[in-house]
Amino acid sequence: MNVPFSTTLEVRDTCLCLHAQRAARALARYFDDALRPFGLTNGQFSLLMALNRPEPPSIAPVAQLLAMDRTTLTAALKPLQKKALIEIIPDAADRRSRLLLLTPKGSALLAEAVPVWRQTHAELENNLLNGNGDFLRSMLLSLGNITPA
Numbered sequence: 001m002n003v004p005f006s007t008t009l010e011v012r013d014t015c016l017c018l019h020a021q022r023a024a025r026a027l028a029r030y031f032d033d034a035l036r037p038f039g040l041t042n043g044q045f046s047l048l049m050a051l052n053r054p055e056p057p058s059i060a061p062v063a064q065l066l067a068m069d070r071t072t073l074t075a076a077l078k079p080l081q082k083k084a085l086i087e088i089i090p091d092a093a094d095r096r097s098r099l100l101l102l103t104p105k106g107s108a109l110l111a112e113a114v115p116v117w118r119q120t121h122a123e124l125e126n127n128l129l130n131g132n133g134d135f136l137r138s139m140l141l142s143l144g145n146i147t148p149a
Helices: 005-015 016-038 042-050 060-065 070-080 104-126 132-144
Strands: 086-091 094-102
Touching: 005 016, 016 042, 016 104, 042 060, 042 070, 042 094, 042 104, 060 070, 060 094, 070 086, 094 104
Parallel strands: none
Antiparallel strands: 086 094
């Protein structure tokens, strides 16, 4: 039994997951372009920003913040570690655990990139329908909290 083309159009026009994925890809490209002069992708910028804390975090809270599994996060850390933007160090309180440390080089690069991120973000938010960034953020946050039935 074939799925009718009308179903394809229904999914194209109504699927929240498809629309969120398309928007995420477009946003990723937009910020990738802005951050390219710093040698960063938008994902790397977000990861460095997640490590910008008074105390180095362990992997679990960073993975949770970025909605990534630990394996994916570990893979994403490797290029940043190779560029000496981060260090992965043993936790003195629990030698089995590792902490993620933003290096001075990583911190400096982040400081250079933030003004460009701010400008890019402001341009994007100003172009939203009715400039309604707060509404979009609240909707995205609510979607980020859904769990499978």
